[in-house]
Amino acid sequence: MAMTITEKILAQHANLDRVAPGDLIEVKVDRTLANDITAPIAIKVFKQIGVKEVFDKDKVTLVADHFVPNKDIDSAQQVKLMRDFAREQALTHYYEGGDSGIEHVILPEKGLVLPGHLVIGADSHTCTYGALGAFSTGVGSTDLGVIMATGEIWLKVPPTIRVEINGTRKPYVGGKDLILHLIGLIGVEGALYSSLEFAGETVDGLSMSQRLTMANMAIEAGGKNGIFEPDDATLSFVKERSLLNPVIFKSDNGAHYERVIKIDASRLEPQVAFPHSPANVRELSKVGTVAIDQAFIGSCTNGSLEDLQDAAEILKGRHVAPGVRLIVIPGSPLIYKQAIMKGLVEIFLDAGAVIGPPCCGPCLGGHMGILAAGERAIATTNRNFIGRMGHPQSEVYLSNPFVAAASAILGKIGGPDELKGK
Amino acid sequence: MNLTDLNVLKKEEKKRMVRGMKFGGRIWKFGDDIDTDLIIPARFLNVSEGSELAKRCFADLRPDFARSVSKGDIIVAGRNFGCGSSREHAPLAIKEAGISVIIAASFARIFYRNAFNIGLPLIESFDASKELSDGDEASVDLESGIIERSRDGKIYEAKAIPPFMAELIEAGGLVEYTRSRKLKS
Numbered sequence: 001m002a003m004t005i006t007e008k009i010l011a012q013h014a015n016l017d018r019v020a021p022g023d024l025i026e027v028k029v030d031r032t033l034a035n036d037i038t039a040p041i042a043i044k045v046f047k048q049i050g051v052k053e054v055f056d057k058d059k060v061t062l063v064a065d066h067f068v069p070n071k072d073i074d075s076a077q078q079v080k081l082m083r084d085f086a087r088e089q090a091l092t093h094y095y096e097g098g099d100s101g102i103e104h105v106i107l108p109e110k111g112l113v114l115p116g117h118l119v120i121g122a123d124s125h126t127c128t129y130g131a132l133g134a135f136s137t138g139v140g141s142t143d144l145g146v147i148m149a150t151g152e153i154w155l156k157v158p159p160t161i162r163v164e165i166n167g168t169r170k171p172y173v174g175g176k177d178l179i180l181h182l183i184g185l186i187g188v189e190g191a192l193y194s195s196l197e198f199a200g201e202t203v204d205g206l207s208m209s210q211r212l213t214m215a216n217m218a219i220e221a222g223g224k225n226g227i228f229e230p231d232d233a234t235l236s237f238v239k240e241r242s243l244l245n246p247v248i249f250k251s252d253n254g255a256h257y258e259r260v261i262k263i264d265a266s267r268l269e270p271q272v273a274f275p276h277s278p279a280n281v282r283e284l285s286k287v288g289t290v291a292i293d294q295a296f297i298g299s300c301t302n303g304s305l306e307d308l309q310d311a312a313e314i315l316k317g318r319h320v321a322p323g324v325r326l327i328v329i330p331g332s333p334l335i336y337k338q339a340i341m342k343g344l345v346e347i348f349l350d351a352g353a354v355i356g357p358p359c360c361g362p363c364l365g366g367h368m369g370i371l372a373a374g375e376r377a378i379a380t381t382n383r384n385f386i387g388r389m390g391h392p393q394s395e396v397y398l399s400n401p402f403v404a405a406a407s408a409i410l411g412k413i414g415g416p417d418e419l420k421g422k
Numbered sequence: 423m424n425l426t427d428l429n430v431l432k433k434e435e436k437k438r439m440v441r442g443m444k445f446g447g448r449i450w451k452f453g454d455d456i457d458t459d460l461i462i463p464a465r466f467l468n469v470s471e472g473s474e475l476a477k478r479c480f481a482d483l484r485p486d487f488a489r490s491v492s493k494g495d496i497i498v499a500g501r502n503f504g505c506g507s508s509r510e511h512a513p514l515a516i517k518e519a520g521i522s523v524i525i526a527a528s529f530a531r532i533f534y535r536n537a538f539n540i541g542l543p544l545i546e547s548f549d550a551s552k553e554l555s556d557g558d559e560a561s562v563d564l565e566s567g568i569i570e571r572s573r574d575g576k577i578y579e580a581k582a583i584p585p586f587m588a589e590l591i592e593a594g595g596l597v598e599y600t601r602s603r604k605l606k607s
Contacts, residue, residue, distance in 0.1 A: 143536075
């Protein structure tokens with residue numbers, strides 16, 4: 001019986017020869033993670049269950065990234081609770097401060113997720129690791145507390161939607177535009193309960209950063225996971241970061257797909273998602289005049305070194321428009337250091353940017369760039385729901401780093417092509 | 423009262439709920455794609471106590487909700503309720519505010535798991551989600567999936583809760599399910 005890559009990983013972790021969509025299975029988890037918002041409740045649940053030790057101190061990963069450096073007393077208490085638990089359990093992978101960064105950036109960076117892994121995190125963007133050929137999905141804190149105790153979770157095998165993307169991309173079109181276009185096409189519940197499997201020659205040509213961006217936003221279409229088959233790019237990325245042997249799964253010929261979506265990438269412009277939905281997508285040329293107050297480059301979606309390089313390419317020798325606040329947040333301390341060494345930080349500072357410490361920043365309206373009533377921001381983040389970045393009467397537009405950087409200079413949403421001569 | 427007693431009580435309460443207990447209350451009506459940022463904005467996530475979260479439930483979208491909601495009330499919403507983040511604070515805030523059950527045309531995946539895991543039942547009915555209005559009174563029978571609009575007695579049949587989810591609620595939530603199934607073996 002032919003299976004998809006998602007079905008194969010799930011079957012292996014359930015110790016079954018085969019699984020089919022709709023099956024309820026119990027799987028063993030290779031890695032589990034929570035952050036400073038979701039861990040406190042998970043720890044409470046873990047204690048209620050009544051076991052003394054986590055199932056594996058190397059596999060339970062806790063990352064302080066949402067409201068750190070601690071933004072207020074309540075946040076400090078939450079992080080302290082998580083830190084105390086990590087110490088008490090002697091967790092190998094607890095990250096905070098200069099060791100830390102955004103969870104979905106640092107786990108791949110530190111080689112903690114490999115192809116073939118099954119990863120469950122108490123964060124909806126846990127689906128990011130599908131870029132590495134792993135099955136990964138988000139859950140809530142109660143599920144996570146139970147996993148910390150047992151190392152297992154029940155899952156329903158999702159049907160798979162195959163997304164075939166072919167054609168040569170235009171300049172300034174990347175993974176962010178491909179995924180925004182897809183979400184615009186199928187809507188925020190277009191992949192509800194389903195797996196999104198990305199394939200095609202355009203996808204094969206994407207860097208790991210771009211694939212991570214795409215898998216990251218599978219949840220914005222309601223998807224359970226987003227996944228890419230591992231290839232040479234995946235294997236060399238992983239080999240640089242881990243000594244462990246990855247397990248390579250690929251979809252069989254004849255595997256069953258609930259739906260196949262074909263996208264011609266050669267026709268796409270950079271995409272912009274208008275308020276208040278990631279599915280409210282327009283081509284850049286159809287944006288019209290939208291003045292902005294803030295531009296944010298960073299987040300688990302676009303906080304990679306490649307993303308910062310894309311932004312720097314546009315910002316080099318230019319300055320943000322009067323009245324526009326540009327915030328750049330590298331996804332990890334390593335990326336921050338590389339950005340300094342490559343001269344990107346100097347470019348950002350010369351352009352008038354403020355640079356924040358690696359963390360989630362203003363993406364979820366926590367801190368470091370909150371919007372006032374009536375303000376508009378363009379952001380390389382993943383959600384533009386009402387009030388997501390601050391006041392309920394503020395607006396967030398989602399784009400790739402090229403467009404966010406160009407918009408900061410223009411003072412309105414626009415692309416690099418509009419900067420010629422400026 | 424110790425933790426075990428509390429868990430036993432909770433378990434009994436949930437058993438009654440599945441076995442035909444009716445919920446009745448005022449309907450709070452919401453639209454499609456109600457995301458977790460609308461249910462509980464992220465700026466309030468620096469605490470995790472349910473009672474504190476309940477005070478902020480729908481703070482931006484419907485500021486009167488937390489003040490006016492009564493125990494047993496029902497949320498009726500459109501498609502994809504609870505989309506967005508994995509924050510369990512969202513179903514927790516709703517449950518602690520007093521809501522007994524949510525009826526929607528469909529639910530986002532993580533919200534669905536979270537709600538059942540903490541013992542907040544959800545049922546899907548496209549027709550009820552369309553026809554029930556804000557301020558209506560209705561009753562819900564979880565076991566049969568029957569929803570009845572009080573003003574005219576109109577009946578809607580919701581999709582039955584999947585057997586595994588019913589088992590979870592019967593057990594008293596995922597924590598109790600795990601305690602009874604996993605750790606004894």
